[in-house]
Amino acid sequence: MKSLKRRLLWVAVGAAMLAAAVAGGATAQAPVVKIGLLATLEGPFAAGGQDGMRGAELAVKERGGMVAGRKIEIIKASSDAKPDVAVNATRKLVEQDKVDIMVGPLSGSEGIAVKNYSKTQPNTTFINGSSGAQATTLVDPSPNFFRFNTEGAQWMVGLGDYAYKTKNYKKMALIAEDYAFPYSQVQGFMTEYCRLGGRVTHKAWVPLGGKDYSSVIAKLPTDVDALLVVLGGADAVNFLTQYEQAGGNKPMVGGSITVDQTVLNFKGKRRESLLGTPSAGPIADRYEGADWKKFVAAYKENFKDGFPSPSLFAYVYYINMKAALDGLDAVKGDLSGGQAKYREALKTLKLKTPTGEVTLDENRQAIGNTFVTEVAKAADGEFYNKVVKLVPGVNQRLGMSKADFDKVGLGSRDVPNCP
């Protein structure tokens, strides 16, 4: 008797679900534009991925959730910074959830994998999240993959010049993590620095997430003017602490994610020596631009649980999502013909971002501004990155012609080289 009742209950539940599904299908008549959003909500970049989502949401909120009279529906997915997971999540969004536009992913090797996948889906437009591998758009680009953010090498343009001319560092040693992003950063720096006549006499490539730098520090040459340190947050702090303990005293030049808040809050004895450390990147916390201030204010207002100031991920996801929506606006939400018109609009889009205008090159890669910054002390004693120079219109070939750039190739352990 009891089992019969239970069976009836299941039948009822099943019928209810079916009815709900049918009803759901019936109400979905309004022209909704579906956008898939992929970021890493697991693994090493979980905090960054969450902030990336905030940035993308901000771009949607600015438009009140509507674009060209169509409601925006965001379908989110997560990866853990591994390329295979990112492609699986993207495939689900594109093939199962049938999104019109795809925004993501977050990290470099994910970006390359998603770009490769995008070639098998010619009817969907893919816009990058925050991934910054050079190869994504330089090697074998995909006609339906767009990137409105500049990448690792572009972020360092202007820093080589600043270090050589203003800081007068003629000879440097390098310590960087051993994977694609630092390779790009080092290429961005050294291309300019070597051209001016600077020399990088020693390169130390260390594994990502390393704890012990003593052997690396012992091998650093003493006859250099400064160190180029391209390490991520925790790695940078570990290195700095150990370098200080070993009695190191060379000034430092940082990569785009080296001199962040974790490093600025470094409490070691050499804290004061951080002052004047130059670095470069696509954003600067206390940039005085009006659009930037507006963006930061909007971020703070919308996300009480967010960071004190939008992270790089939030910013980059914001501009990529904004590009997706601005493009839709330009074609009045017309995605017909395999989205041909929409893509044409994206290619010619002059995107207004909080840090200036962004346009695309022939590989659908952003040409934008880079900030050179220097650590300075605010009135309240806090350290921050002060903007010292704005380098406008940095392209992916770092100002070289296609032939010249192809001769050098992508950044790697040995490229470029000027010992």
Place this chain on the structure above:
Amino acid sequence: MSAADWRKAMNAGAGRYAWNAGAAGRRVTTHPSPRPSPLRGEGEVAAGAWARWIGRRVGARHVLVLLAVLIYPWVATPFFTYQIGAQSLALGLIALSLTFLAGYGGMVSLAQMTVAGIAGYMYAIFATSGTTEISLRWPWGLAVVLALVIATVCGTLIGWFSVRTEGIYTIMITLAIGVAFYYLAQQNYSLFNGFQGFQSVMTPAVGSVELRAPMTFYYLALFWSLAGYFFVAYLLRAPFGVALQGIRDNPRRMSALGFNVTAHRVAAYAVAGAIAAVGGILMVWYNGLVSPGSVGTSWLINILIIAVLGGMRHPIGPFVGAIVFVLLQNFAVDLVGRERFNLLIGGVFLVIVLFSTDGLLGWWAQGRRYVQGQFHRGPGAALTQRRGQ
């Protein structure tokens, strides 16, 4: 020990093994070897014996499952065919190698994904990939064979290292090997291309047939999964498999009976290595890439989760586990939202492991027992339960 010796030992000691197995409370088949006796090895008799054997072993549910998996891609969307179907089969095949080792050999190896990863890496190195300075661009057939051989050899070597340990120490040593390979792949640039691994590893085309197309790839994965399944199912009834199960239950006794325990265990690792290697090739084709992340700790453990989730007492278990695992990975995010979906995945695993003695297969067996009890509440009901599979 040669095959003939095994068979002789089998015939001499079949009764004793069964008694032994019964005492240990495990399910060891008491059927004689399916191979017809060589004494009356005439073709006709053999065919009749095969037909009878098939009739005895194949039930309606086997036919139903086979039909279902064959028809599946015709009713499912390409997404379900490829990402859910084919991925489950490929992961299931890798987990099958662990089920074989752990369920029947009593050796829990966490390095099975490493073996699969080695096969994937070797394929990427010998065949074509986006990293042109390392990949040798040899014909894909040759690359597959080389990858399988190298991975199987590595699987055997891992077994050879770890067979002399028992229980938790086997887990530790295989985990250590797995993690060591992960770091080797991540930090070696001349062979494994470091952190990046190999991108754009293309699934080959046979003539004009693109193996990458969802349906083709599904059938390819299905073929190898069925092959793996039947191979394991056969092996478990063959003298080698029976001896292996004997070793699992009482290695000292088997040793006293004249079986070389170490050799059997290493051979089991070799078989499991070959199965995992096939799964590894399927995975590298499925993903189109192989990177250190593919052999990281999370994947080593995921394979164990799949095997445990499905159930370790039958070779269908890992495939059932893989389907549930892949479904959860894909759709949990829709059910409970993006921030908490790992909680649901973990919760489901916990419930299954807590309330079933043998994963989902344990529930299946319980369900069968319950249904049988409903139909004939006789004294026979209790006896049939052990045969549930």
